Amino acid sequence: MPRTGRRPGPTTSRDAILEAARRQFAEAGYELTSIRSIAADAEVDAALVVHFFGSKDKLFRAAVTWPFDPAELVPNILDPGPAGLGERLARMFFTFWDDPVTSRQLLALLRSAMTNENFARLLREFVVTQLFQHVMEVVEGPDRELRAELAAAHLLGIAILRLVLRVEPLASASIDQLVVRVGPTLDSYLLAG
Amino acid sequence: MPRTGRRPGPTTSRDAILEAARRQFAEAGYELTSIRSIAADAEVDAALVVHFFGSKDKLFRAAVTWPFDPAELVPNILDPGPAGLGERLARMFFTFWDDPVTSRQLLALLRSAMTNENFARLLREFVVTQLFQHVMEVVEGPDRELRAELAAAHLLGIAILRLVLRVEPLASASIDQLVVRVGPTLDSYLLAG
Numbered sequence: 135m136p137r138t139g140r141r142p143g144p145t146t147s148r149d150a151i152l153e154a155a156r157r158q159f160a161e162a163g164y165e166l167t168s169i170r171s172i173a174a175d176a177e178v179d180a181a182l183v184v185h186f187f188g189s190k191d192k193l194f195r196a197a198v199t200w201p202f203d204p205a206e207l208v209p210n211i212l213d214p215g216p217a218g219l220g221e222r223l224a225r226m227f228f229t230f231w232d233d234p235v236t237s238r239q240l241l242a243l244l245r246s247a248m249t250n251e252n253f254a255r256l257l258r259e260f261v262v263t264q265l266f267q268h269v270m271e272v273v274e275g276p277d278r279e280l281r282a283e284l285a286a287a288h289l290l291g292i293a294i295l296r297l298v299l300r301v302e303p304l305a306s307a308s309i310d311q312l313v314v315r316v317g318p319t320l321d322s323y324l325l326a327g
Numbered sequence: 328m329p330r331t332g333r334r335p336g337p338t339t340s341r342d343a344i345l346e347a348a349r350r351q352f353a354e355a356g357y358e359l360t361s362i363r364s365i366a367a368d369a370e371v372d373a374a375l376v377v378h379f380f381g382s383k384d385k386l387f388r389a390a391v392t393w394p395f396d397p398a399e400l401v402p403n404i405l406d407p408g409p410a411g412l413g414e415r416l417a418r419m420f421f422t423f424w425d426d427p428v429t430s431r432q433l434l435a436l437l438r439s440a441m442t443n444e445n446f447a448r449l450l451r452e453f454v455v456t457q458l459f460q461h462v463m464e465v466v467e468g469p470d471r472e473l474r475a476e477l478a479a480a481h482l483l484g485i486a487i488l489r490l491v492l493r494v495e496p497l498a499s500a501s502i503d504q505l506v507v508r509v510g511p512t513l514d515s516y517l518l519a520g
Contacts, residue, residue, distance in 0.1 A: 162442060163356075163441065163442045165358075165359060166358060166359075166442070244441060245441045245442050247491070247492065248356065248437060248438045248441040248442070248487075248491060249355065249356045249359070249438050249441070249442065254491060254492050254493075257492060258492045258493070258494055277496075277504070277508070279496050280496050280497055280500055280504065280508065281508065283488060283494055283496070283497040284481075284485065284497070284505075284508055284509065284512075286484075286488065286494075287481065287484035287485045287487070287488045287497065288480065288481045288484050288512075289484070290484040290487060290488065291479075291480035291481050291482070291483040291484025291485070291487070292477065292480045292484070294441075294480070294483060294484070294487070295476060295479065295480045295483065298440070298441060298447060299440065299447050299450060299451045300447075300451070301451055301476055301479075303472050303473050303476070304473060304476040304477070304480065307473055311470070311473065315470070315473065315474065315477055315516070316477065318515070319477075319481075319512055319515065319516075322511070322512065322515070323508070323512075
């Protein structure tokens, strides 16, 4: 079907580039994706991609910008108190992963971090600093950092088996099925000093 | 320093190719590694690599051949009975990851599986079928497959934080520190129906 009407304006092009970037970074990882291939996918000129985002690196960071501000969501997780903390945390992550846009962003980060040291650092900073900085407020006792990282490792491993390797029955399990199993595990790391 | 003595024989060349393949697959993943680059690294002709291994795919499978037979090791894990099962399992994995050769093989698999569906399948088959087929003998009760996969996901996530992302303090924690925390978690998945 031929396109009709006027060309997409700058905002539309920018969104199309971000959309194409998320798709390609998620499918191929950072190294195998180029500004040229993203531009072709978004049906714009590569120069426009550079104009909007400057470089492949900056485009990646824009594309994987987390779609929520942890500072806004964490009160929902922490404020009800320690009881059920792990379940609320697990439910938040599993819900984000079931969202097509969010899961694509996470996949792009994961795939790129596995093969590129810059993005390993990006993911490391993200996981440790952004994601757990607020949760760490309630983690006390010996080895509290190690325990928080083991909780993070568990969520990361589940993301990989569910989204990347698609191991069954884990890939098709409902959020409720997962939360009831994973919540107590997270509690055992985060709350049991 | 110039080489001296006679050329390396076929066995030496084969080992050199496998060694180079493990290094490059681990560092760059499957897609970015070529028979040509491996041959150059091993200081042999690319035709010799094809002669020995046939294709990049077959070379990869040879390179990541797990260095132990699960059927031989699993009795050590299972025979003492359920008490301490998780600790023995965790200690076995952490000990393999601290071995430079084994960890390189695991990294090659992980990195390649994140960006290539064939190797995602390879890792999926490996994790689920080879690694857990024996352990599943002792896992009973509802959701036993899901629980075994959650245990596998936990070990995989720890491998990524420890070996790929090198998140501290997890990356430098001793095996004993990890085992004492992770063992009970694995038990809670594998033994608590």
